[in-house]
Amino acid sequence: MADKKKIHFTLNGRPVDVLAEPRELLIHVLREQLGETGSHIGCETSHCGACTVDLDGESVKSCTVLAVQADGAEILTVEGLAKNGQLHPVQEGFMQEHALQCGFCTPGIMMRAYRLLAENPNPSESEIRVGLSGNLCRCTGYQNIVKAVQYAAAKLGASRSPG
Amino acid sequence: MINDRAIVRLADESEFTAEVTKMAATPAQGEVKDNLIGIGHARKRKEDPRFIQGKGRYLDDIKLPGTLFGRLVRSPYGHARVKSINTRKALAYPGVHAVITANDLKPLKLHWMPTLAGDVQAVLADEKVCFHNQEVAMVIADDRYIAADAAELVEVEYEELPAVVDPHKALAPDAPVIRDDLAGKTDGAHGKRTHHNHIFTWEVGDKQATDRVFGEAEVTVKESMTYQRVHASPLETSGCVASFDKVKGELTVYLTSQAPHVVRTVLAMLSGIPESKVHVVSPDIGGGFGNKVPVYPGYVVAIVASIVLGRPVKWVEDRIENLSTGSFARDYHMTGELAADKNGRISALRVHVIADHGAFNAAADPTKWPAGFFSICTGSYDIPTAYARVDGVYTNKAPGGIAYRCSFRVTEASYLIERMIDVLAQKLDIDKAEIRFRNFIKSGQFPYRSSLGWDYDSGNYSAALKKVLDAVDYAGLRKEQAAARARGDLMGIGIATFTEVVGAGPRKTCDILGISMFDSCEIRVHPTGAAIARFGTKSQGQAHETTYAQILATEIGISSDLIQIEEGDTDTAPYGLGTYGSRSTPVGGAAAALAGRKIRQKAKKIAAHLLEASEDDLDWAGDRFQVKGVPDQFKTMTEIAWAAYNNTPDGMEAGLEAVEYYDPPNLTFPFGAYLCVLDIDRRTGETKIRRFYALDDCGTRINPMIIEGQIHGGLTEAFAVAMGQELIYDDNGNIQGASFMDYFVPTAVETPHWETDYTVTPSPHHPIGAKGVAESPHVGGVSAFSNAVIDAFAHHGVTHLSMPHTPWRLWQTIHGLGLDK
Numbered sequence: 001m002a003d004k005k006k007i008h009f010t011l012n013g014r015p016v017d018v019l020a021e022p023r024e025l026l027i028h029v030l031r032e033q034l035g036e037t038g039s040h041i042g043c044e045t046s047h048c049g050a051c052t053v054d055l056d057g058e059s060v061k062s063c064t065v066l067a068v069q070a071d072g073a074e075i076l077t078v079e080g081l082a083k084n085g086q087l088h089p090v091q092e093g094f095m096q097e098h099a100l101q102c103g104f105c106t107p108g109i110m111m112r113a114y115r116l117l118a119e120n121p122n123p124s125e126s127e128i129r130v131g132l133s134g135n136l137c138r139c140t141g142y143q144n145i146v147k148a149v150q151y152a153a154a155k156l157g158a159s160r161s162p163g
Numbered sequence: 164m165i166n167d168r169a170i171v172r173l174a175d176e177s178e179f180t181a182e183v184t185k186m187a188a189t190p191a192q193g194e195v196k197d198n199l200i201g202i203g204h205a206r207k208r209k210e211d212p213r214f215i216q217g218k219g220r221y222l223d224d225i226k227l228p229g230t231l232f233g234r235l236v237r238s239p240y241g242h243a244r245v246k247s248i249n250t251r252k253a254l255a256y257p258g259v260h261a262v263i264t265a266n267d268l269k270p271l272k273l274h275w276m277p278t279l280a281g282d283v284q285a286v287l288a289d290e291k292v293c294f295h296n297q298e299v300a301m302v303i304a305d306d307r308y309i310a311a312d313a314a315e316l317v318e319v320e321y322e323e324l325p326a327v328v329d330p331h332k333a334l335a336p337d338a339p340v341i342r343d344d345l346a347g348k349t350d351g352a353h354g355k356r357t358h359h360n361h362i363f364t365w366e367v368g369d370k371q372a373t374d375r376v377f378g379e380a381e382v383t384v385k386e387s388m389t390y391q392r393v394h395a396s397p398l399e400t401s402g403c404v405a406s407f408d409k410v411k412g413e414l415t416v417y418l419t420s421q422a423p424h425v426v427r428t429v430l431a432m433l434s435g436i437p438e439s440k441v442h443v444v445s446p447d448i449g450g451g452f453g454n455k456v457p458v459y460p461g462y463v464v465a466i467v468a469s470i471v472l473g474r475p476v477k478w479v480e481d482r483i484e485n486l487s488t489g490s491f492a493r494d495y496h497m498t499g500e501l502a503a504d505k506n507g508r509i510s511a512l513r514v515h516v517i518a519d520h521g522a523f524n525a526a527a528d529p530t531k532w533p534a535g536f537f538s539i540c541t542g543s544y545d546i547p548t549a550y551a552r553v554d555g556v557y558t559n560k561a562p563g564g565i566a567y568r569c570s571f572r573v574t575e576a577s578y579l580i581e582r583m584i585d586v587l588a589q590k591l592d593i594d595k596a597e598i599r600f601r602n603f604i605k606s607g608q609f610p611y612r613s614s615l616g617w618d619y620d621s622g623n624y625s626a627a628l629k630k631v632l633d634a635v636d637y638a639g640l641r642k643e644q645a646a647a648r649a650r651g652d653l654m655g656i657g658i659a660t661f662t663e664v665v666g667a668g669p670r671k672t673c674d675i676l677g678i679s680m681f682d683s684c685e686i687r688v689h690p691t692g693a694a695i696a697r698f699g700t701k702s703q704g705q706a707h708e709t710t711y712a713q714i715l716a717t718e719i720g721i722s723s724d725l726i727q728i729e730e731g732d733t734d735t736a737p738y739g740l741g742t743y744g745s746r747s748t749p750v751g752g753a754a755a756a757l758a759g760r761k762i763r764q765k766a767k768k769i770a771a772h773l774l775e776a777s778e779d780d781l782d783w784a785g786d787r788f789q790v791k792g793v794p795d796q797f798k799t800m801t802e803i804a805w806a807a808y809n810n811t812p813d814g815m816e817a818g819l820e821a822v823e824y825y826d827p828p829n830l831t832f833p834f835g836a837y838l839c840v841l842d843i844d845r846r847t848g849e850t851k852i853r854r855f856y857a858l859d860d861c862g863t864r865i866n867p868m869i870i871e872g873q874i875h876g877g878l879t880e881a882f883a884v885a886m887g888q889e890l891i892y893d894d895n896g897n898i899q900g901a902s903f904m905d906y907f908v909p910t911a912v913e914t915p916h917w918e919t920d921y922t923v924t925p926s927p928h929h930p931i932g933a934k935g936v937a938e939s940p941h942v943g944g945v946s947a948f949s950n951a952v953i954d955a956f957a958h959h960g961v962t963h964l965s966m967p968h969t970p971w972r973l974w975q976t977i978h979g980l981g982l983d984k
Contacts, residue, residue, distance in 0.1 A: 021308070028307075037224035038217020040449065042398045043482040047903035050398055078217035091215040095207060098872045102704030103214030104221065104398045104449025129911040136903070138398050138450045139704045141875030142911040 007071045011036070012080025020067040027051045027062040029070075030077060038078035038107045042136070049135030052108035053077045059115045061134070078107035081114065089159075090114050093151035101139035109135045113149045117156060123149070199786060200724060201717030202931065205868035209708040209728070219447045222402045222419045223479050230404065231260055233465045233478035234310035236300040236317045237488070238292035241559040241896015242326040242339065245288050245299065249318040253302055256316055258309035260472055263464055264300045265289045273433060275344075276463055279456075279675060280533065281352025282362070282524035283344070284562060286460045292321070293341050293522035294561045295898050296487040298460040303468045303476060326559040326896035330496060330519035333360040333558050341522055341557045352524075353533040353555075362524050362555035367538045368615050373550035376511035380502035384586045386963050390575050392494040392519070392560070392890040394486050395567040395880075396908060397703070399449025401489055402479030403462045405469035415442040416466060421455045421701055422741025425675055427733045429458060430466065445731035451703035452880070453565035456527045456743050457490050486901035490527065490563030491890055494519035495575040499583040507591050507598045512614075514540055514551040514579060519558050526555075526564030527743070528571045529673040529680060535571025536664045536830075538615040542580035543624045543662045543834060544602040549614040559896040568880050568941035570665045570744040577661045581946035585658075585953065586962045594641070595954070596632055599660050600625055610927070617664060619832045620926045620934075623860070627836040627922050628660050631858050634920065635838055648958050651982070653843040657951025661943040662834040665935045666749025670826050675740060681826045682746065683737035684754035686715065686762055688819035690808040692801035693725040696758070699739010700751040701730050705873065705937055707747060710865045711755050714931060718759025719766070720786035720800040737822060745833070745935030748865065749926075754825035756930035761821035765807070769819075770798040772812040831926045831934035835859040837947040843955050845982050848974030850886065850952065852915035857943070861936035862925045873937040875917050881944025883909050885952070887967045907967070956980070 004019040011034060018033050030036045030053070042050035044063050051063040054076040081088040090113050093099065100106040109132060116123065116131040123131060128149045129142070137145065200206050213219050250262035265287040268274035275283045288299045300317050304310035327333045327341070340346070340359045349356050353363035377383055404417040414436050420426050423445040431438035448455060465478040480489065495516055502511040518534060520526055528535040534553035541549050566572065588598040603624040604611050611619040631637075640656055647654040670679035683699040696715055700707060707730060712723035730736055739751065763783065770788035771778045774796060781788040789797035798806075807819035840854040857874055864870055887907030891899040900906060925932025945966075952968040953961060959980050965972070977983050 023308070031224075032226070035226075036217070037221075038219075040221065040399070041223065042400075042449075043903050045482065045902055045904065048398060048482075048908075078215075082216060087215070094215050095211040098208065098868050100208075100211060100214055101706070101872060101876060102398070102448060102450040103210065103219050106214050107217050110215065129914075133910040133912045136398060136908050136910060138396065138452070138880070138908065139876045140872060141879035141917060142914050143875050143917055144872060145911065 005068050007067055009070045009072060010074045012076060018067070022066065022068050024067045025063055026065040026067045026070050029067040030062060036077050036079050040104055040107065042104065047136065048105070049112060050105050050108040052111045052135060054111055054115055059112050078111060081110065088114065089152040089155035090117070092155065093148035097144045097147040097151055099140060099144040099148035105135060105137045109137065109145060113152065117149065117153055121157060122153060199716040199720065199722050201713050202863065202865050204713060204866065206709055206713055206723060206866055208706050209712065210706055221399055221447050221449050222404065222417055225404050225417050225446065227404060227406055227475040230475040230477050231303050231305060231472065232307040232310045233301045233303050233461070233468060233476050234307065234314040235298050235461055235484070236302065236314050236319065237296040238288065238299055240292060240321055240323050241295045241328070242293060242324040242341070243321040244291045244324065246320040246322055248300060250300065252318065253313040253316040256309065256313040258305040259302060259313045261303040261468060262300055262317060263287065263303070263468060268467060271467065273463060273467060276433065276458070278523060278525040280524040280526045280528065281530070284460070284523035284525050286463045291343065294559055295896050296484065296561070301464040301468065303472065326894070328558050328560055328892040328894065328896055330517045330556040330558055333556050334358055341559060360557040362520055362557060363533045365534045365553045368550035369548060370550045373511050373513050373548050376548045377500065377502045377513060380510060381504045382591060383500060383502050384583070384590050385498065385500045386583060386586045387498045388579070388582060388963055389965055390493040390495040390497065390578055391966055392491050393567060393884050393888045394489070394491050394890055394906065395452035395454040395565065396486060396906065397450030397452055397454055400480035400482060400485040401455055401459055402477070403465050404475055404477045405466040406475035407470040407473065409473045412436065413440040413442065414466065414470070415444070417444050417446055418462060419448055419455050420445045421451045421703060421743050423701060423731055423733050424699055424738045425678065425740060426458060428678065429676070443733045445701050448701065448703040452568045453492065453527065453743055454489055455703065456565055457525055459489065482903060483901045486890070486906055487898045488561050490525060490565040491521070491561055492563065492565050492567030493575060497575065497579050499579045501583050501587050503587055505591065507587060507593045507601050509544060509546050509587070509602050511548040512541055512546050512580070516553040518553050518555045519560065520555050520564050521558060521560040521562040523562035524555060525562035527566065529667055529675060530677070531672065532571060535566065535573070537572040537576045539573055539617060539662065539664045540576035540579050541613050541615055542577060543604060543622070543660050544580065544584065545604045545608065547614055551615065560892055566744055568877055569938045570663055570667070573663050574942045574945060577942045578946050578949070581659045581661060581950060582963065585950050589957050589962055595658050596628060596637060599628060599658065618829055619662065620829055620928055621924045622662065622832060622834050623922060623924045624660055624834060627834065627858050627860055630920065630922065631836045631838050631856055635854065635856050640840060651845070653845050653955040655841050655843065655951040655953070655955030657839040657947045657949065657954055659837045659943045659946035659950060661946065662832050663745070663939050663942050664830050664832055665745035665938065666827055666831040667744050667746055668830055669828060678740065679826065680740045681824050682739040682750040682754050683822065683824045684751065684758040685737045685822045686758050686820060688721070688762060688804045688807065690805050692721060692804040694721055695727040695729065696755065697729045697736040698751050699737050700742040700747040702742060705742065705747060706869050710869060711752065713865055714752055714755045715759050718756050719762045745938045748933045748935045749831045749929060750825055750827055752933055753827060753930045754823045757825060758821045758823035761823065762819060765819060766800060766803045768815065769803050769806050769811060773798050773802070773806055773810065828928050831862065831929060833859065833861045833934040833936060833939050835939050835943045837943045839947040839951040841951045841955065843952070843973055845977050848970040848977055850968065850973065854918070855915050856918045856920065857940060858920040858922065859936060859939050860922045860924050861939065862923065862929065862934035863932035864921065864923065865933060870936050871919050874919050874940045877937060877940025878917050878944045879909060879914050881941045882915060882948060883907055885945045885948035885966055885968060887969055889967050
């Protein structure tokens with residue numbers, strides 16, 4: 001065990017200070033210290049993506065990011081997706097298109113979809129599938145997840161277009 | 164539409180509910196059905212708002228004050244004697260509270276535990292380990308990091324023993340003895356044991372008659388096939404939080420369990436704590452697929468630790484533990500034989516299975532069924548004579564034998580017959596669709612008694628297959644295949660026309676540890692006309708909160724949006740056997756319908772009283788009782804609910820509640836016709852799925868959106884099993900790859916596009932005609948993929964290839980046939 005380090009970052013728009021050991025994983029700090037349990041642990045080896053969060057504008061798997069690496073970062077998790085009581089179009093799309101079943105992978109996949117659509121606002125089906133290939137889902141077979149991302153892309157596109 | 168509005172109003176559910184309340188209280192004529200959102204409606208899921216906002220409550224999200232963390236020390240060997248365990252260094256590590264070994268459990272008689280299959284399983288290794296990663300000790304510490312550190316400090320001295328991982332070799336006279344604890348025990352839970360690694364022999368059917376038919380048959384075929392060891396690998400691993408209250412003497416266990424009530428009974432029996440003081444709660448579950456049916460050693464040790472330390476103890480598997488020690492599925496080594504005439508009309512089926520159960524027989528089947536419902540292996544075909552024998556065998560592999568997204572051993576059975584009928588078709592050069600039409604049980608034959616004793620409730624197999632063949636232009640595909648073959652390309656067309664047997668089950672044949680496999684529903688209608696219903700089943704993603712409410716909406720005339728569904732808390736839910744084997748709709752759904760009808764019966768009496776009419780003069784109109792011929796004289800369920808609490812007829816007690824414990828008269832038999840078209844690259848062995856068309860018949864359809872979602876998921880898991888999943892062991896019993904690096908779980912990139920279709924053949928014995936659906940796509944899908952791969956090589960005389968059909972294996976086949984030249 002090593003001395004704990006003081007870490008400061010922004011979580012869902014709110015500044016937070018935590019103490020964490022240098023070896024402590026970001027997912028554990030988020031879930032256990034900060035009580036944001038929406039991001040999940042599915043494999044601890046970066047394969048499943050259930051722990052995906054947005055860190056400084058990139059999708060990261062928070063089970064393989066050390067908390068100290070997040071010092072000074074801006075982090076967005078599933079808990080920060082909805083704004084002012086309005087669901088984000090990605091969340092809306094997941095419900096509308098029945099893109100979740102057990103819900104365990106869902107926060108990670110939605111966070112990845114959120115970033116994917118920021119990087120590529122009009123992805124093709126194949127770009128969506130490749131873009132989500134770092135996230136595993138055991139329940140849905142992905143087909144409705146693709147539809148959900150398309151739904152969100154259309155809705156985000158409509159909100160961007162003038163008039 | 165109420166339903167669409169729900170989506171934008173998720174953030175404030177109470178506002179939404181208030182609106183619906185208003186609407187339900189004053190239904191306009193003609194809007195009844197829409198307002199109820201009952202059976203047949205593609206209702207959006209009630210579960211989704213919490214899951215999409217990160218507010219699900221899964222096991223690892225539960226944080227009780229003062230919680231300690233458990234970490235298991237596991238065996239690095241497949242077979243070894245434990246010579247000593249030294250816990251001194253681990254105990255001295257700061258933050259460690261205890262290190263528990265078998266010796267600590269012995270005074271409590273908890274170092275071994277009974278399994279569902281009538282065997283015993285070591286909770287912590289007692290003198291020897293019998294499989295790689297077997298549980299040896301548990302460290303209890305302040306946090307998971309300290310627990311992991313200290314687990315490394317537990318020193319275990321082993322003496323390695325020869326291991327056996329092949330179930331055929333395990334039956335050799337000089338094979339290593341895996342279970343020293345069974346020395347001299349020749350009586351197993353299912354009859355005589357004939358060898359030290361033999362568990363049971365289970366026979367069904369008429370052997371003599373079958374042998375006679377084979378002796379006289381015009382044509383016979385025989386094929387050996389292995390259904391590999393696979394794992395359900397739900398994305399959430401298993402775990403528990405055990406919390407013993409020393410003052411009250413009460414034990415609370417939060418647990419990733421598909422069957423919390425049975426777990427409570429087992430815990431009460433094992434611990435001696437009265438069952439009323441054992442509280443088992445299954446929170447939201449991140450996928451189960453059968454993997455979360457068993458009681459795992461980690462649960463037991465965490466519970467003991469909590470009792471001893473008086474603190475909550477959390478134990479959660481990591482992925483490697485889940486894949487290498489959580490119950491596996493299949494490992495069935497099958498030989499099938501068919502006897503037929505020259506026209507392909509089958510006269511008999513003969514099957515022999517060597518079933519690898521691992522080191523302990525912890526298979527999860529109803530007690531009287533050591534090979535599950537494997538005897539459904541005559542499938543959708545009218546096979547007059549059959550015989551099947553299954554020999555259960557111990558090996559130095561992890562224990563298990565769960566039903567991975569299927570009813571008990573039904574995937575194995577379906578795979579066997581769907582493969583064998585293809586083998587017969589190839590032998591006789593009959594088209595693979597045509598041979599199925601020739602052998603189907605005809606729609607006029609239902610209810611149909613199979614030669615292995617099942618009473619199929621309903622079916623229309625020919626119609627289903629015909630619909631699929633028309634949809635895909637089957638004749639055109641076969642022409643295309645002929646052209647592809649002429650070019651030297653490998654194109655395969657796979658058909659599976661499966662029948663499942665689900666919804667265990669009738670109490671005369673089905674029990675778990677002596678408890679009949681009923682299931683239950685308890686409804687309370689509140690004064691304002693909203694209701695809560697609780698069930699003995701437990702959803703793991705199947706959306707029970709959505710669909711049970713739809714059944715009830717149709718039965719009791721209250722909008723499903725006003726019906727709250729709860730499961731998983733053994734303190735509040737009525738006793739039930741849980742969710743697996745597609746039993747929720749066949750059993751729990753039936754309980755819902757019948758409990759609803761009890762509510763309606765009482766409601767009718769109240770309505771008659773309010774309307775000053777005779778009950779006989781009232782008609783049920785979906786959400787109200789109205790006077791026959793006078794439709795403006797009515798009382799809605801909302802009005803009746805209010806009256807139930809202030810204006811009941813003389814002599815009637817207040818309230819509007821009902822409970823139903825449903826004992827199904829029979830199982831249900833969902834079926835389907837699947838067709839897969841694929842191309843195999845003859846340079847690389849890579850397979851590209853061109854098309855997958857799945858027609859399912861699950862009887863009455865409760866929520867088409869959810870059914871389609873379940874089918875997508877089941878097909879994807881079928882794709883995974885057929886094309887890539889396998890738990891491999893080396894000869895020393897080391898598991899070769901138990902992470903998602905090695906174990907195949909398809910991503911969105913590999914997963915095919917699914918086309919779905921349906922027919923509706925209701926179950927005649929189910930109150931609403933529903934049969935269950937979520938497992939059918941897995942059962943039928945595996946065979947369809949495998950049949951398609953093998954069909955791609957059929958013109959080269961190939962009759963069978965072992966799963967999983969990975970590029971490497973297929974390349975070997977291609978290379979062996981010289982097709983890559």
